[in-house]
Amino acid sequence: xxxxxxxxxxxxxxxxxxxxxxxxxxxxxxxxxxxxxxxxxxxxxxxxxxxxxxxxxxxxxxxxxxxxxxxxxxxxxxxxxxxxxxxxxxxxxxxxxxxxxxxxxxxxxxxxxxxxxxxxxxxxxxxxxxxxxxxxxxxxxxxxxxxxxxxxxxxxxxxxxxxxxxxxxxxxxxxxxxxxxxxxxxxxxxxxx
Amino acid sequence: xxxxxxxxxxxxxxxxxxxxxxxxxxxxxxxxxxxxxxxxxxxxxxxxxxxxxxxxxxxxxxxxxxxxxxxxxxxxxxxxxxxxxxxxxxxxxxxxxxxxxxxxxxxxxxxxxxxxxxxxxxxxxxxxxxxxxxxxxxxxxxxxxxxxxxxxxxxxxxxxxxxxxxxxxxxxxxxxxxxxxxxxxxxxxxxxx
Amino acid sequence: xxxxxxxxxxxxxxxxxxxxxxxxxxxxxxxxxxxxxxxxxxxxxxxxxxxxxxxxxxxxxxxxxxxxxxxxxxxxxxxxxxxxxxxxxxxxxxxxxxxxxxxxxxxxxxxxxxxxxxxxxxxxxxxxxxxxxxxxxxxxxxxxxxxxxxxxxxxxxxxxxxxxxxxxxxxxxxxxxxxxxxxxxxxxxxxxx
Amino acid sequence: xxxxxxxxxxxxxxxxxxxxxxxxxxxxxxxxxxxxxxxxxxxxxxxxxxxxxxxxxxxxxxxxxxxxxxxxxxxxxxxxxxxxxxxxxxxxxxxxxxxxxxxxxxxxxxxxxxxxxxxxxxxxxxxxxxxxxxxxxxxxxxxxxxxxxxxxxxxxxxxxxxxxxxxxxxxxxxxxxxxxxxxxxxxxxxxxx
Numbered sequence: 157x158x159x160x161x162x163x164x165x166x167x168x169x170x171x172x173x174x175x176x177x178x179x180x181x182x183x184x185x186x187x188x189x190x191x192x193x194x195x196x197x198x199x200x201x202x203x204x205x206x207x208x209x210x211x212x213x214x215x216x217x218x219x220x221x222x223x224x225x226x227x228x229x230x231x232x233x234x235x236x237x238x239x240x241x242x243x244x245x246x247x248x249x250x251x252x253x254x255x256x257x258x259x260x261x262x263x264x265x266x267x268x269x270x271x272x273x274x275x276x277x278x279x280x281x282x283x284x285x286x287x288x289x290x291x292x293x294x295x296x297x298x299x300x301x302x303x304x305x306x307x308x309x310x311x312x313x314x315x316x317x318x319x320x321x322x323x324x325x326x327x328x329x330x331x332x333x334x335x336x337x338x339x340x341x342x343x344x345x346x347x348x349x
Numbered sequence: 350x351x352x353x354x355x356x357x358x359x360x361x362x363x364x365x366x367x368x369x370x371x372x373x374x375x376x377x378x379x380x381x382x383x384x385x386x387x388x389x390x391x392x393x394x395x396x397x398x399x400x401x402x403x404x405x406x407x408x409x410x411x412x413x414x415x416x417x418x419x420x421x422x423x424x425x426x427x428x429x430x431x432x433x434x435x436x437x438x439x440x441x442x443x444x445x446x447x448x449x450x451x452x453x454x455x456x457x458x459x460x461x462x463x464x465x466x467x468x469x470x471x472x473x474x475x476x477x478x479x480x481x482x483x484x485x486x487x488x489x490x491x492x493x494x495x496x497x498x499x500x501x502x503x504x505x506x507x508x509x510x511x512x513x514x515x516x517x518x519x520x521x522x523x524x525x526x527x528x529x530x531x532x533x534x535x536x537x538x539x540x541x542x
Numbered sequence: 543x544x545x546x547x548x549x550x551x552x553x554x555x556x557x558x559x560x561x562x563x564x565x566x567x568x569x570x571x572x573x574x575x576x577x578x579x580x581x582x583x584x585x586x587x588x589x590x591x592x593x594x595x596x597x598x599x600x601x602x603x604x605x606x607x608x609x610x611x612x613x614x615x616x617x618x619x620x621x622x623x624x625x626x627x628x629x630x631x632x633x634x635x636x637x638x639x640x641x642x643x644x645x646x647x648x649x650x651x652x653x654x655x656x657x658x659x660x661x662x663x664x665x666x667x668x669x670x671x672x673x674x675x676x677x678x679x680x681x682x683x684x685x686x687x688x689x690x691x692x693x694x695x696x697x698x699x700x701x702x703x704x705x706x707x708x709x710x711x712x713x714x715x716x717x718x719x720x721x722x723x724x725x726x727x728x729x730x731x732x733x734x735x
Numbered sequence: 736x737x738x739x740x741x742x743x744x745x746x747x748x749x750x751x752x753x754x755x756x757x758x759x760x761x762x763x764x765x766x767x768x769x770x771x772x773x774x775x776x777x778x779x780x781x782x783x784x785x786x787x788x789x790x791x792x793x794x795x796x797x798x799x800x801x802x803x804x805x806x807x808x809x810x811x812x813x814x815x816x817x818x819x820x821x822x823x824x825x826x827x828x829x830x831x832x833x834x835x836x837x838x839x840x841x842x843x844x845x846x847x848x849x850x851x852x853x854x855x856x857x858x859x860x861x862x863x864x865x866x867x868x869x870x871x872x873x874x875x876x877x878x879x880x881x882x883x884x885x886x887x888x889x890x891x892x893x894x895x896x897x898x899x900x901x902x903x904x905x906x907x908x909x910x911x912x913x914x915x916x917x918x919x920x921x922x923x924x925x926x927x928x
Contacts, residue, residue: 183773191770194762196816198775198871210437211456237775239869242853242860244403262455263404265490265538266463267851271732272873274821281821290818292777294851297458336734343729345458346657348722376580384577387569389584389623391678430582432676435660435667460658464925465680467628474628483625485584487658529927536922539850541915596823597842630789648841649790651876651924656845683844731844 192289199293200247201273202233203341204255206315207299213347216321216338217304219254220311223331230314230329232338234293243267243294251298253307260302269294270344273337284333297341318342319349385482392486393440394466395426396534397448399508400492406540409514409531410497412447413504416524423507423522425531427486436460436487444491446500453495462487463537466530477526490534511535512542578675585679586633587659587720588619589727590641592701593685599733602707602724603690605640606697609717616700616715618724620679629653629680637684639693646688655680656730659723670719683727704728705735771868778872779826780852781812782920783834785894786878792926795900795917796883798833799890802910809893809908811917813872822846822873830877832886839881848873849923852916863912876920897921898928 183191191197204217218230235250237243244263251261273293275286284293304313320326322342327335342348376384384390397410411423428443430436437456444454466486468479477486497506513519515535520528535541569577577583590603604616621636623629630649637647659679661672670679690699706712708728713721728734762770770776783796797809814829816822823842830840852872854865863872883892899905901921906914921927 187773191774193818194766195770195774195818196777196820198777205458207456207458210441211458212437213458237871239772239774240855241775243851243871244405248403262492263400265398265400265404265406265492267539268537268847268849269851270459270847272822272846272848276819292816292822299455299458339725339734340729340732343726343734344461346460346726348725348729380580384581386625387573388577388581388625389627391582391584430678432579432581433662434582436658436678461654461656462658463654465629465653465655469626485623485629532918532927533922533925536919536927539919541918541922591844593842593844596827597844598823599844630791634789648878649786651784651786651790651792651878652849653925654923685841685844730847732846 196290196292198237199234199275199291200237200243200250201293201295201337202247202251202261202298203295203338204233204251204259204261204298204300204304204313205341205345211299213297213299213318213342213345215315215317216342217255217300217313217315218321218326218330218338219306219313221309222311228311228329229331230326230334231331232334233298236291247296247298251300255300255313256303256305256307258302259300259304262299262301264296264298269296271295271337271340275332282333283336286332295337295341297345318347322349389483389485391430392427392468392484393430393436393443394486394488394530395440395444395454395491396488396531397426397444397452397454397491397493397497397506398534398538404492406490406492406511406535406538408508408510409535410448410493410506410508411514411519411523411531412499412506414502415504421504421522422524423519423527424524425527426491429484440489440491444493448493448506449496449498449500451495452493452497455492455494457489457491462489464488464530464533468525475526476529479525488530488534490538511540515542582676582678584623585620585661585677586623586629586636587679587681587723588633588637588647588684589681589724590619590637590645590647590684590686590690590699591727591731597685599683599685599704599728599731601701601703602728603641603686603699603701604707604712604716604724605692605699607695608697614697614715615717616712616720617717618720619684622677633682633684637686641686641699642689642691642693644688645686645690648685648687650682650684655682657681657723657726661718668719669722672718681723681727683731704733708735775869775871777816778813778854778870779816779822779829780872780874780916781826781830781840781877782874782917783812783830783838783840783877783879783883783892784920784924790878792876792878792897792921792924794894794896795921796834796879796892796894797900797905797909797917798885798892800888801890807890807908808910809905809913810910811913812877815870826875826877830879834879834892835882835884835886837881838879838883841878841880843875843877848875850874850916850919854911861912862915865911874916874920876924897926901928 205213206215208214223229233251233254237246273284273295274282275284275291279285398406399408401407416422426444426447430439466477466488467475468477468484472478591599592601594600609615619637619640623632659670659681660668661670661677665671692699784792785794787793802808812830812833816825852863852874853861854863854870858864
């Protein structure tokens, strides 16, 4: 199974909301490939949720996607933080990229993630793997209030109850060990079954 | 200066959203006075904030109120958790009580407070005092998206920038040491100047 | 199965480290029974853990105990916060009560719990139940560095790996829904399998 | 005033505890200079503290150092996460580098930082600046139990009370806006005066 952190960095739709102040810092494919073996890359991830009127999580959103070899896999919102971009801007940009412009996410007031997920090329160092790179991801639970229309390579967003989201079946479909991240997300909001 | 935690428990408008399952547990004034010297009481508090489109805190809301001796003091949303009531229900109920039904608060997905504030009758044990009782308060930062119309004994809600909210003047007007709590709230969302 | 929150409040060994400043606030059995139907009671709970040199959780400690009807049940460190006692003092006192004076716990620098667990007499309101009362518990993960010798009604402390601690067998033995709390504890430290 | 994030990456004493699995990923000065204008770099930072027997913070440790132009500045433990290195390993390595091998730090069980500090070359985007680069730092409060002997370019470790640590004088001496980070650290442990 291919485990990859999505990184559609050079899509023209995908530019940061706030332009980097000095140097755009966009990397070519070749440069990124080069840097990936040298440095940990900084990512943001979001577990999209629906909440009720009291803020309690009722559903978890998962992206369905065909991977490089045509298998269907599930994932969450995920992407790289660019040079000059704030974590908050990156989070907003990737949510819009993956859930569409009508998702109306409620970004958290606190910049502290519910978890720091460390992805290594080789398994066993942490629960998370990414064969392409060493990535460190700041992961947030983000309530969305609008309509999600996945863009780019995602096929659809599936909404599940917390109980459905942590089944072994779903867990096996989540790439790179993100089944554990979804459980940690639900635990952080008191919704782990 | 009178330092008191607001506790307008017997106002008929003030009943919990969800009725306690077995025993209402309402206490008479006399019973509450009795219990106050015997047990720590559980409170919830909310620092109301305005956020921008990226979730970043731009303003802090403070309640202005005349206290028992006619002095103007500031406070935040605060009140007791009733028997049989969830923390989340209590938080919603007290926000509605203090900010009105059109405040449209966004309660946090996580039930973990940014701070546990411990109020003791005598100063020096913690930064917080409440001459009436030993109260332990779960304090949350709560974005509000609607219009705030203070009810009951509060006169108005004043919106301040984070920088204004932590000045010595405002701090001195906040009862029971809540100036420290407001600073902790702003620190937790990365907005402490 | 009996689900109860331990509350051996009147054991003479069990007095708070810091004496309440004004009024001891000790309740007789009768008074406590009375108050239990009227107010939520404030508890602290600790999930004892062993950590390696880098702070990573390697083992979880569980108390084994015979309950009122002679069944063996598992639980974690748990107890009431007294009038005039700080949360930190209560946490230390109950850890010493349940793990003995040589446990050498490392209390967290932050007073913010990893979870606020709400115990209701009737199931369905939250994952946690306590047939005796409505209790709200501030739950902490606490590394212990010494030797644990359970006192009072606990028979022994069993150390388990995180994977063992979340099996269905152990979960079924944990009273009042604390299997969920142990999972939340492990999730909060990135050790949920 | 020079504001820089310390980065003594090529000191031979300074190698990560766990060797990167595939590719060491060490960068030459030239390569690092190149990458610094293209990508946000991942850092860890630690605010060293002394705690009492109940875990409460009593003192904050600050490093005193002469900067490139010979001015005395203060800072906290800070350094880059290497390719293949866990956040926890990086934190341990930089604490040992800055406080010496006898500091005996108690690394937190939770991998979630108290704050994500974003350093930009230009001021105004966040409270933190680093003229050399865009760095994103995971900041932790770390109790130390041993003796601190600063190595490398630091001259000494000064222990201050929380009240001393947040004075305007100390704040002005802290480089890159870290006075705000120290305040956030103290707020997160309930010790902000």
